[in-house]
Amino acid sequence: MSWQDSDAVRKLFVGNSAAKSVLRCLADFKNEKTGKCNPSTDTIAKETELNRKTVYKAITYLEEKGFIRRERVVLNSSNNYVLNLTASPDSPKNGSTVFGSTKCGTSPKNGLSVVPNMGRVVGPNTGHEPVNEPVIETINTSNDVYVRRADPGSPDAQKNAVNEGEKFNLTEPKEELTPKQRSAQIGSHCPHEKIIALYHECLPMLPTVRIWSEDRRKMLAARWRTLVNDKGYQSEEEGLGWFKRLFGYIRRSRFLTGETPQKEGHTWRPDLEWIIKPKNLTKIIEGKYHVQ
Template sequence: MSWQDSDTVRKLFVGNSAAKSVLRCLADHRNEQTGQCNPSADAIAMETELNKKTVYKAITYLEEKGFIRRERRVLNSSNNYVLNLSVSRNSENGSTKNGSCTKNGISDDPKTGRVDDPNLGHESVIETVKETVNTICVDRAESAPTDTQKNAPVENNEFTLTEPVEKELTPEQKALKVSKHCPQQKLIDLYHECLPGLPPVRIWTSASRVNNLAARWREMALDQGFQSEADGLDFFKRFFEFVGRSKFLMGQVKQKDGRTFRADLEWITKANNFEKICDRKYHDR
């Protein structure tokens, strides 16, 4: 942790409150011994109390303004941050408050003889800069207001801390998502696998057949709470096996006229028939 760098950032005019909070976070967490600075997006967001999207925009803003430079260390790891805390001075007749001269927009410190970078379009206050300024890294942040998102620049997708993590869905949301995509062919294959004694499906293109099967999938996904397609296929596998235990549906029971009835997938997936099967209406005959 570098308190000097943190204090320097505190006095800087950054031009964007969210970006300044992120910069202060980086400066606070610089490891003076190793020079490493690689906080994750989650860590920065938590400590600045900004959402991750705002953090990404702030990082891009700071880089565009010349306050920081990002270095990718290893694939899928956090960035390493190099800070440029060089400051612009209020010049009067070619000299600064400390008596340093400016040449072509570049000033030098009379005490250290160090040449600072030119003004990058932002104002800042005088600071004492260490020779290790190009390797300054940071690690911690303090809170900042969240009302600056609309002023932040568009996020740079080329170089980010870590990719945003998709928000975890609730079980109900997962079930709803699964219900919208019925794996028609996989269900037909399951029907053939579990019920080889029933008429096979040769053509399954009519709207009524497709819609009935999709409707049953959707109803069961919401009713049983499918969390994945695999959950749904497992349910229908057990359903088809249940159908196979009905002598009536399998054509093993003669009716009064001596004929037998065999169900098929189209008959099974009609709403009324499906409900009766689930209610064991055809298993006690």
């Protein structure tokens, strides 16, 4: 996953909501080391909760507007997508000499982005004041953390999908999403960097996040998706507010902040990976580590 590209897509004006969801999905699947990005159409449809026909239209739109370029490496294999996140809906179609050049912030080799290694995610300096608002909400932390998605051809998928014609007709007003659809859309894009920044801001005494691996990314994304869907949150800020209250609640535990002596004088402090594990998160919310 390339966090730099994902953040660039978030700030980018694409001109089409479905196409932007597909572009963000491609950025999530881009290999930060090799620059390869080759998710299948079925994978993109599953991650964006769009049907295959809409995904095909979105990919064609992105290619025509110069946001992506498709490469077929081996016959009958998935496309490799080269991203151009400096394009705009009015920019020339792909094939321009600017696309894939160093003018777009990419390396001369194969037009693939060169992304520097990322270290700790640093949040704003607020003096590390504790958050005193208690956590009074609950979250489903069962092992079944991934949202089941209906098959593209099923009635449920058709009911939850936004009308395709309106998605790609930029001259007509778009149908508003239902609260359930809005929550599903927000839940499908976990703001990893912002949650890690809140963790560092609220809990500076706990271990620093230096590497956020694919397994950790999947675990946090599962917690985020379950939280947003269960609570019916309608904005990213609501979900981030829940995590900020959680971290503030953890800060008030002497055990979780390493202030309780252990055997032979050793101390123990949890890291973010330990906190977001389902069983541990459930115990934290139930107050198991807050001795009165």
